[in-house]
Amino acid sequence: MLLRILIKSSWQFYRHHPAQLLLSILGIVLGVGIVTAVLITNNSSQRAFALSTEALYGRTTHQLSGANGLPQSVYVQLKERFTGVPMAPIISGHVAIDENVYSLLGLDPFAEAQFNRLGSGPAATKGTDSLPSADSVPIKTLLQQDALLVSQISAEQHNLPVNDSVTLNVGGEEHNAYLAATYTSANPAATTGLMIGDIAFVQSLLKRDDKIDRIDLILNEQQVEAIRGELPETLQLTPATSRTQTMQAMTRGFHINLTAMSLLALVVGAFLIHNTMTFAVVQRRELFAIKRITGITSKTLLYSILLEAVIISTIGSLIGIAVGYALSGALVQLTTRTINDLYFVLHVQQIWFSPWLILGGLVLGIGSSVLAASVAAFDAASTSPVQTRQRSLIEERTRSTLPIMAIGGFIIMIVGIALSLLPVQSLLVGFAALMLIILGYGLLIPWMVYALSRLLKPWLDKLGVSVSLAAGGIYRNISRTGLAIAALSIAVSATFGVDVMIGSFRSTVDQWLRTTLQSDVYITSPAASSTQNARLLATDSLSLAIDTVGVKSVSSGRSIDARTSVGNIDMLVIQPHEQSSLGFDLITSDSKDPWLQWRQDQTLMVSEPLATKHAVAAGDTIEVFTETRGFLPFEIAAVFRDYGSSHGKILMDRQVFDQHWNEPGISSLGVLLDNTDDDQSVIAALSARLSSSERPLVIQSNTAIHAQSLVVFDRTFEVTRVLRWLTVGVAFVGIFSALLALHLERAREFAILRASGATRRRIMGVVMTQTALMGLMAGALALPLGWLMSEILIKVINVRSFGWSMQSMMPIGAIPETLFMATLSAILAGLYPAYRLSRSAIAAQLRDD
Amino acid sequence: MTPAIRTTGLSHAYMSGQAKTTILHDVSMEVAPGQTVALIGRSGSGKSTLLNLISGLEPIGTGDVVLNGESMKSLNDHQRTLLRGRQIGFIYQSFNLIPTLSVADNIALPLALAGSKAAQQNHRIAELLTAVGLEGRNRDYPDRLSGGEQQRVAIARALIHKPALILADEPTGNLDANSGRQVMQLLNDLVSQQNSAMLLVTHSMEVARGADHILMLESGGIRRVEPDTLTQSAAW
Known part of the structure; x- marks a missing residue:
């Protein structure tokens, strides 16, 4: 009965503050929406694959x-x-x-x-x-x-x-x-x-x-x-199930990565929920004080606030699940294209939506909301009715908590970093480390904001009264500004970190393509899809190519899907020309001349992803199922760098291959020209000699292949970019609601300023300067976390997901871009609150209670 | 002598649905520098509306308000705000101090908004803190002070920029009788020292009697009442 009255009282509050209610719900909707969309997308592509396999296998x-x-x-x-x-x-x-x-x-x-x-x-x-x-x-x-x-x-x-x-x-x-x-x-x-x-x-x-x-x-x-x-x-x-399992394992890393990105959106969403719930509680602290005075126990008050969070988050989660369902249509298209580019041909016709997803979305939404609201709820319930009315006490208490939070955050970060350095291959441990680092840094941010704004205050004071008031407002209201800046900072750091990771990856792949494409011209048969091995070339194509005027030498290649002791692996069989070996960057090898060793029988090289995922190294052996003698052990002569396949690649010499397979055909030629300036005329000559209507060929210069590869690369990361922008969207709503609530709470302060002679323009100036400073701080504080995130993504997550190692590289302009984006987001988010404050009725705000 | 504030034929009404409610009708009054005028009237008689119009918080419809010789009739919100910042000091019943600013920062606010140098501010703050009996409390935050102390801070803030007019809206309304008396004594002394004019809204007959003149708002109009005609039965 009592709880019902309290909930009715909450409802009355939200009836008079509909924007706040909407923003609370919006935070949950976005957070849950993004996670649900990714869960549905992953589920849909995995189910589509499983179903098509089941349908095709029948009772096999x-x-x-x-x-x-x-x-x-x-x-x-x-x-x-x-x-x-x-x-x-x-x-x-x-x-x-x-x-x-x-x-x-x-x-x-x-x-x-x-x-x-x-x-x-x-x-x-x-x-x-x-x-x-x-x-x-x-x-x-x-x-x-x-x-x-x-x-x-x-x-x-x-x-x-x-x-x-x-x-x-x-x-x-x-x-x-x-x-x-x-x-x-x-x-x-x-x-x-x-x-x-x-x-x-x-x-x-x-x-x-x-x-x-x-x-x-x-x-x-x-x-x-x-x-x-x-x-x-x-x-x-x-x-029959073994092949399905192999193919599902291929895309596992990809799906986990998507889920982790979506969870990041939920983490930012949780900050947003925490913000809005805190403000909703803070705004009613006097009401809560009256309730406490009238005899309501702190426990009942706590339950009523948590129940309120449950009701709001249930509504938000249900809408979020619907939004996620709508969003998943677009995400399914993007992920299917990436799977088709990188792994295998997959047709996803149906969005798979299960009751478990509804349950999962509800648990995530309600769980994170209640967790986020519990801090504010405990605070409101444990504060004595007299203290509840003292605004400065809240700030003082927050200020005294900041160092404790910072120390806690620092310890959590250290644990996260230590976890990331553990010599394990688990992707989940990698993501757990990443999340701990984000959480730890998030707890450090309010203390850093306080210290930074106090440190800068004397200099900012010199820039005029608006800047001075704005800067002072940040550390004086640290209980409010700290969290808002933390939420924006985390979202922006994710953008920065992912940008650095993609930039580093792109630069590495670009460099790798330059190294690996040693031939001037490549000849293959057209394939229906990029993940399918090309068809064989005509048997005389090698000799015809060698005899073409302008051709210096020719290498040949054959791609087959080899069955090995570590699963089905793409095997590239090559008969190299004099420069072919330069196209492989050998990371580790066991002999002085690995290429000489590679030419010996039952020897091969493996790519870095294969070596990483299956924990094999130069000197080890893997078994390959040969055509003539079944499984045979092959020694690994070296491990080479390769970004073409995340599930690994084997490189075998043609002569070795011919000893164990009865497959004389070739599927590609690499042509080295006498004069690279003349490549177009040689391409034309090769086309005339080798192509026919029965055997159409794809003859491309290495620059064309290079460009095409980068297009596929960019396409691969489109889905990551979409998720990253959605996360920024969540953060934007977060900072918007935080600023709106913060400034609404301070409406009376601004009315006092107006009454004391501050013009509307000045109020706008103070608010906008404050939001810009908050944005700038969020951007600046996002850089170290972003850099740390990119290091974890590059050195831990990528290696464990795909087996690719790469050098970190800061893309030019990433730092100013990040600062600009954070400041702009904050300014945009601050526009409406600033406008509202400058237009609010002063007399009404100053009216005595 | 130019009055610090003069209203002539001031009228104000608002629409409530289709009905027009007149709050003030043809209100003319003035307060000279160094003079304190008490404004009394029942709740809803228009006292707050009159203060809002005089301070430029609300635009003037009919009539005029002349503040220290400057007509506010034709001024826009921006101009009224600047004039208010220069010429008016406010004291409220609930003090209206900014809770996250220290005592010193609260007092300095009008000077800071006017762009005065920090050194000038500090000197004046110290002077006023002494005057209101709060020496050494400059770093404290308002909600750690008693009601009487908070009102002293508000008085210091209202006076720091030496305005021509002090508008005091029930300055003792939230204080006990003893604190109220002390605050009024302090306020009267400081206003008189600065030669500012003060328009004082009050429900307290004791406070009203301390003023030079008493004006009563009734049925939208204003009339002067003599202190000795104020009775206990006056229902304000």
Whole structure:
């Protein structure tokens, strides 16, 4: 009953201060909104991947594969040997229609009966006279000449002509296919962007000759043992789930990074909530004093304030979850593009929203709000009714608390730094260290603000009365200004830190590209997506390139997806020219001449991310699944720097490769020119000699590849930039609400100034100078934290997420930009409060209570 | 002698919904330098409105206010504020000191706003602190002082820039009888020393009787009353 009266009293307060209520809610909405958006985005892409894998695997329990695909004959032999065991050959790849990339699955319709790939129920087709088959894939449809099935959702989305022919772009070559029908599956989102064709047709489209990618099987334990017992060492039987796990592990770091960025927004949001809740409490301190005098216990008062926080944060969290849902649409697009750029082709059709996300958003929103409000609530409840009315006492108490907070903050920071230096690979420990450093520094900020503003006061006094009043107002109201500056400072430091990290990364990648692109011209087949290995070049392309006028020498390369003891890894096989070795920056090696060692049998080099993630070094061995002898140990001759792949890369000499694989083809050429000034004419000559309509090529100068790579790099960080700006947005609302509340609380002071002869312009001047000084301080104090954050991001988070090490580099202009942004944010946030104060009715403010 | 403040035909009304409520009607009065005039009247009689108009906190509609020879009628808010800063000192019932400023800083405020040098301010602050009996309390904060002490700080602040007019709105309203008497004594002495004029709004007959003249606001109009006609039954 009593609590109900107290809550009614709170409601009356907020009814008369709707802006404050809105700002409190807005802080929670933004904080929860951003976290929810990222959680939904991560969930959506992970679910999309899992669902498409589940849909494509159907009831598959195991997969049989070789080092680089397997001969078709293996399937025939296996079928004869293990009669009755459900097995189906599979080929997969990618094709494009116009700008849209589709996954293409080639399967044998007659073998599919028991696999039930596209969902639990029978799939239905439209556009043909075939009835929904009892099997998952309608046989009659696929057996038509050059026929493909496309998911109905993709056909509608991209306006594909069903029952008509389409032109497919397969690695730059154009092929006609007949879009025989659309299909629906139990879960349409799982099959977005998927085309299905008969295995023979897909084999010819993807030029796989007599090879298939794998054989899917449905096996019980005895059958697994039986098959394993008879398999040659060059073939491997693995559970169907292992590939899914490998691919999910690839993007784990990426998803954790996104979540951490969003949590940073929540931390800033919590500061905002703390600010607004504190002001809401502070404004009513006299009311609370009256309540205490009338007999309400401090415990009841505490509960009523916390209950108020719960009610407000529940409303804010629910709206935040809705905002997060709306925001996730855009974020899903950005993250999907990055995953497609860096990892694998992924189609995310559906935003996945679960009740757990609502619960998670509510827990985060309410939890952080109650935590943020509890300081103010405890303060209000524990202060005696008489003391509650004494404003100077609050400031005095805050001032005496500042050194304790600072010492506590310093200790927390040291713990954070120590945690970051621990020799562990855990990304979560890295982020925990980062959060502790932010929290510790946040506690240090009010003390630094107080000390700095007192230190500067004598100099600022000389700049006139407005500046003097403004500067004095900062340390005299440190209980209010300290937190506002801390919130802005943390948000700005995140911007600065991320800027330095991205700048350092970009500069490192730029330098790395200059080193690594040793050839003047590169020749490859076009690929449907950047994450897919390019198709093979014609067998005579190497000799034709060498014989071209203007060409000094040529290196060749072949990329394959190698199975190793540490998972599936991209393997680059090269036959180097005289400058190729210069393109690899060797970080560690075990011998005097690592390149000589590398040419020996069963030796290779690994990239830094692979070495970091799997804790291997020069001199160690890793097992690679070879085509001729199955798993073989290979010694690591050296570790090289590589920013092309976060899941690692293996570099193998062509001669070594040829001893263990029967794969004579090459997929790229690196051409060294006699005269680099003449590269365009040599490119034209190479194009004329090597290209044909059947075998289109991509021939690019190293400068073009360099530029393209940086475009992809910039695109990769777009989502980080979006999150960073959202965090600044939260901080802006924070400083706005803090300034508004601070100045509203001081409305009477400003009215006294007005009555004493301060003009409106002067009041505006005092308020704006104060906000500008607060912004400038926030910017200045953000720099050390930002620098520390960038160091942690570069030296800890990046290394643990992606395995990339890099040098820190301060981008030119980052410091003045940060100071400017912080000051401008504060000035913009201060405009409205300043205007309101200068226009407020003096007489009403001065009226006696 | 030019009066410190003179109002002529001052009228003021406000709209409450569709209805127009007249607060002041044709109010004419003046206060000479060195003179103290008490303004009395029931609650809602327009005393505060008159002070607001005289101090330029509200724009003048009908009539005029001449402050130390300068008409406020045609002045805009900016000009009225500057004039107020130079010519008026305020004393309020609830003191209206800035809680986060020390005693010295509160007192210095009008001089600081006028742009005077710190050295000049310090000299004058010390002088006034002695005058109001608060020597050595310059570093204290207002809410650590008693009500009477706070009002002394407010008096010092009102007088520091030697204004032509002191507007005192119930200066003893929040004080006990003894403190009130001391504060009024101090105020009268200091105002008289500076030769400032003082318009004093009060509900206290004792305080009103100490003034040179007493004016009563009633039904929007103003009239002079003699101290001996004030009775206990006067319901203000």
